[in-house]
Amino acid sequence: GLTREEMVECLVSPLREPSEFLSAFDELEKVAWYVHHTPxxxxxxxxxxxxxxxxxxxxHDAPQNQVDDLICHRLREMFKPxxxxCYDDVLPLPKLEDVADRVRRGRVLLVVSPDSKIPPEEVQNFFEGLSQKNNLCVLTGDKTAMGSVEKAARQFYAAQKADGxxxxxxxxxxxxxxxxxxYEQDFNSTILNLFDKVLFPIQRAGKTSQLAPKALDMTRDATKPFNGEEQIEKTLTANPVKxxxxxxxxFDAIRDKAEDLLWPENLDEARWSDVADRYAEQAGMxxxxxxxxxxxxxxxxxxGLWEDLGNGYVTKKPKRKRTSVQIIAESEPDDTGKVRLRVNPQNAGPAPRIYLAEDGPVSEGSTQLKDQIYTTAALRLNFLVCDPSGQYETGDPVTWTNKLILRNKLSDNGGSRSVELFVAPKGEIRYTLDGSEPREGTAYDGPIPIGAGKVLLRAFAEAEKLEAKAEFRFQAKGKKGVQIDEVKPGRLISRTGRKLDSRGKTFEGLKQATEKSVTFEGIVLTVGQGSQMxxxxxxxxxxxxxxxxSLLSKVLEKFTPDTPVAMTFRKAHFASGHDIKDFAGKLGIELQVGDIEQ
Known part of the structure; x- marks a missing residue:
């Protein structure tokens, strides 16, 4: 045999470039059946x-259905969403009568055989008969050379088949x-050379909906795999933008278009489900x-530009807002029933006035709140917010309601035990010692004698239609520690909040809570310290x-890995007393009488 260089030596002649002979031999090698070469x-x-x-x-012998499947598969892979x-699904080379239902359900990319006419006539007819016109995106071309794709597919098929x-x-x-x-590179490049037009729905003022063509943007990083979805994205986000x-x-451009096309004509309110339907129908959206x-x-x-009316409807012209107030309890009631409140006016203009009344009606003649922090032991507070600027109408009064807190004090005087009950801020107390419903129990009027044995005291308090219940368990005289039924569900409680005071304890507590399916109430998460918190x-x-x-994960994105983390909770609900004891033991929590409710 001869090397390529030796062949050129035999063939070279004046006025002819050696490269011409090498190119000719390359073409010969592609089609010759009996040319071989050594390693x-x-x-x-x-x-x-x-x-x-x-x-x-x-x-040549490749089954036509397998060639067609290969082309469809490659198109689906190259433009996979x-x-x-841009689209939820790719439908390569479909029969259009078979895909109408799919287009109605969501936006799809149809890959259609190229045609010298753009859009292809069958696609235009399909589009005109479609209600959900804005759900259609089409990839096609204007070169009538589908045979070249089939040829490239057959070559690729043959190369894969020969592998075995x-x-x-x-x-x-x-x-x-x-x-x-x-052959694979040739297959891909043939597809991209042929399918080079994106058709998308538009509707210009005074004209009918139509499919507008745009050349597929092929600028990309050649070192990365081809991503057809990304190329169509680039095409449709460039002017004219779809x-x-x-x-x-x-937001402004999208909102203007939505208000123009997605609401019924001359109506400010629309059912949101209808808006979503029109989003799929309006080609200009x-x-x-x-x-x-x-x-x-x-x-x-x-x-404040739209308003969700709460009945499934949204209005694009909201009514004038009315003043209101947000009341946040920053502490639980203390032993006297006092609570620290943060009072935030809403829809109240630049200089709002907040009026309040304790346990009575409120008006603009009531006490004006000078600070947004207010401490009270009242059962109820009524707030009224006014906007002196006149931007917002005065809304209805807002009522905040306190909680009744039941406490007890166990005394042992000379061998006889008794329990005192207290309710804050105020109220009447009833109780039982036999486990029955305390609402119908004995009216409390002084210390309650209890025996030397184990006692369950159930208490009920009421004040001006506010109610509270509590259970107090007292061990038999002489027994120490907290008695927990390991089988019954229970709650670990703390009115002031139980603190996991380090990063390690916080995450260990959450780990244990995950394993035991614990739920918490009254959570405070603190990350960082000082002004960086x-x-x-x-x-x-x-x-x-x-x-x-998930909350912590988001917050911790703003901090270094060694930032202090603490978590406080007022209630933790457990499936069993055993889980409470295990949780407390692993976190070093010393349980006291009154910490557990079962």
């Missing part, structure tokens, strides 16, 4: 057919692997990423450890 690169003719012949035979910003016939170590194996790579990826950044329409509503409502309060809402960890 050292010496080419020779032989009576035995070469790899080219095998691949041509396999390509992962972010789902030419094992590792075979003289032609290296050549096969080179051809496999070459797709907005950042709803908040482009921008495309938004997943949940983008709900994000638009959330931002618009938060900015974030505090998160969760009131009387039961939350589990995973919820707390």
């Amino acid at each position: 050292e690169g010496r080419y020779y003719f032989d009576r035995q057919e070469n790899l080219t012949k095998l691949l041509q035979s396999l390509a 992962s972010r789902k910003t 016939r030419i094992p590792k170590g075979h003289p032609q194996r290296e050549d096969l692997e080179r051809k496999q790579q070459s 797709l907005y990826l950042d709803v908040e950044k482009e 921008y495309w938004l990423p997943p949940k983008g329409l709900d994000s638009l509503k959330s931002i618009a409502c938060n900015r 974030i505090s998160v309060n969760v009131g009387d809402i039961p939350v589990d450890a995973s919820f707390i960890e």
Whole structure:
């Protein structure tokens, strides 16, 4: 055989470049059936057919349905939606009559055989008969050369099929692997060369809906795998824009278009489900990423530009807001019933006036609150907020209600034990010693004698329609420690809050809570210290450890890994007394009488 260089030496002649002969030989090698070469690169003719012949035979005999499936599979892989910003699904080379239902359910990318007419006539007819016109995106082209894709697919099919016939170590194996790579690249490039137009729905003023063509943006980082979804994203986010990826950044433009197209004409209110339906129908509406329409509503409502009316309807022209107040209890009632409140006016203008009355009606003649912090032992507070600027109407009074707190004091005088009961801020108390309902129990009028044995005292307090219940367990005389039923469910409680005072304890507590399915109430999370601190309060809402960890995870993004973390809780609910004891033991919590309710 001859090397390529030796062939050129034999063929070279004046006025001819050696490269011409090398190129000609490359073309010959692609189609010749009997040209072979040694591992050292010496080419020779032989009576035995070469790899080219095998691949041509396999390509020619490839079943048409498998070739079609291969093309569809490759299109689906190249344009697979992962972010789902432009479309939810890819339907390659479909029969259009079979995909109408899928298009109605969500935005899809149809990959349609190229046609010299853009859009292809069958696609235009399909679009015109479709109600959900804004759910359709089409990838096609204007080169009528679908046969080139089939040829490339057959070559790729043949190279893959030959893989099982030419094992590792075979003289032609290296050549096969080179051809496999070459044919795959050719297959991909042929597809991209042919399917190079994106069609998307538009509707210009005074005109009917139509599919507008746009050349597929092919600028990309060649060192990374091809991502068709990303290329279509780039195409549709460039002018003229069809797709907005950042709803908040482009809020004004999106909101204007939504108000123009998604609400019924001459109506300010619309059922939100109808708005979502029109979003799929209105060809002139921008495309938004997943949940983008709900994000638009959330931002618009938060900015006061829209209002969720709470009955499934949203108005794009909210009524004038009325003043109100948010009341946050920053502490639990102490032994006298006093609570520290933070009072935040809402919809009240730049200089709001807050009036309050304890246990009675409130008006603009009532006491005016000078500070947003207020400490009270009243059973009820009524607040009224006024906006002197006139921007907001005066709303209805807001009532805050205190809690009744039941306490006890055990006394042992000369061998006889008695219990005193207290309720704060005020109220009447009834109690039982036999485990029955205390609401119907004995009226409390002084210390209650109890025997030397184990006692369950159930108490009920009432004041001006406020109620509270408590159970107090007293061990038999002489017994020490807290008595816990290991089987019964129970609560670990603390009116002032039980603190896990280090990062390690906090995360160990959450780990134990996860294992034991514990829920907490009255949570305070503190991360950092001094002015570099974030505090998160969760009131009387039961939350589990995973919820707390998700809050912490977000907050900790702002801090270094060694930042102090602490967690305080007022209640922890357990499935059994055994879990309470185990939790307390592992966290070094010393349980006292009154810490456990079962």
